[in-house]
Amino acid sequence: MLILECKQGELQNGKMIVVKKFNFKQLTNPDVQKKLFMNEVFPLTSPKHPNIVRCVGYCSEKSNEVVKHNGIFVLAESQPEMLLCLEYLTMGSLDKHLKDESSGLDWRTCYKIIKGVCCGLHYLHEECRPQNNNAFIIHLDLKPANILLDENMVPKVADFSLSKLLCDKKTQTCPVEGTLGYMAPEYISEGKITTKADIYSLGVVIIEIITGSKADLSNPDIEHEEGIIMKIKEHVEKLCEKSREVRDKIELAEGNGMVATDKIETWLARADTIIFEGMAVCESKQIGLN
Known part of the structure; x- marks a missing residue:
């Protein structure tokens, strides 16, 4: 299951953006996760068009965290964090x-x-x-x-x-x-x-x-x-x-x-x-x- 979280952000130059965070619940297959994420990224990273929302940037990265497994602490790879940054449009939908x-x-x-x-x-x-x-x-x-x-x-x-x-x-x-x-x-x-x-x-x-x-x-x-x-x-x-x-x-x-x-x-x-x-x-x- 894909859950999107949208938050408003601000770039260093003062421009406002919208950050979409992809949270995958009960969806552990990394290939499926990547496909769903790239569904959003592909159309937005092609040559620009004035009637398609503009992509400011995106990232997908993993991190390591210490977890307890079978009574011992081990270093495990976390779920990837996938973010998509879009232009902020003032008049909404x-x-x-x-x-x-x-x-x-x-x-x-x-x-x-x-x-x-x-x-x-x-x-x-x-x-x-x-x-x-x-x-x-x-x-x-x-x-x-x-x-x-x-x-x-x-x-x-x-x-x-x-x-x-x-x-x-x-x-x-x-x-x-x-x-x-x-x-x-x-x-x-x-x-x-x-x-x-x-x-x-x-x-x-x-x-x-x-x-x-x-x-x-x-x-x-x-x-x-x-x-x-x-x-x-x-x-x-x-x-x-x-x-x-x-x-x-x-x-x-x-x-x-x-x-x-x-x-x-x-x-x-x-x-x-x-x-x-x-x-x-x-x-x-x-x-x-x-």
Whole structure:
């Protein structure tokens, strides 16, 4: 089990940082520990991007301590201490700013946040090459709580603890982890991961930013598979309805000449398609359970 402790710190030059300390409980395999730690480090140590939270530094070191073993004192190697230092972002996470319709944010700010998240996600999928020219990163836990904002409300994607580094575009599977409400149905039901999983989450985030509709499925009835499929299906149906509302609001803003929205339209169209694909997955899964 991985437990993260986050504390605020200050560098010698006076700049504030956030220090994440990785505590591994009931997880003694050093290879697994290293993999979980590097999941966070890899995306943050690649070439910098303005919409990915910046890594200031990291370390992983072991120390020796004297312990009593079979009645005698021996020198033993302790668990490694793994620390990740990140830039401090004054406005906190996006979820703190989402309260009601329009999220309490003006349209220009909404647009800036949505565009920034789209750019950060595009970087992870298409431009970030941490190991070779074919590698790319899938975040797998994109949600408002993992989008941080600086003093100018510029968004930065954060928390890569569940991310996967893949080397080809083929569909792969993995154990299902993430946040219900933001996970694509095919990922929930079968553990399938492609870049579509992140784009589905992006669509949910865009809808939440513009409409204020929370994607909170934190307490669903999941005692049986049928229960969770029904809950996810209801959620996706609402997303399909809300996506139309989002399009209306974008067209209205565009008609008023507030801001160019072509890039958002492109990403929303992709998210729309994938959300509707998610509906098909829910329906086919439900039929299979009947």
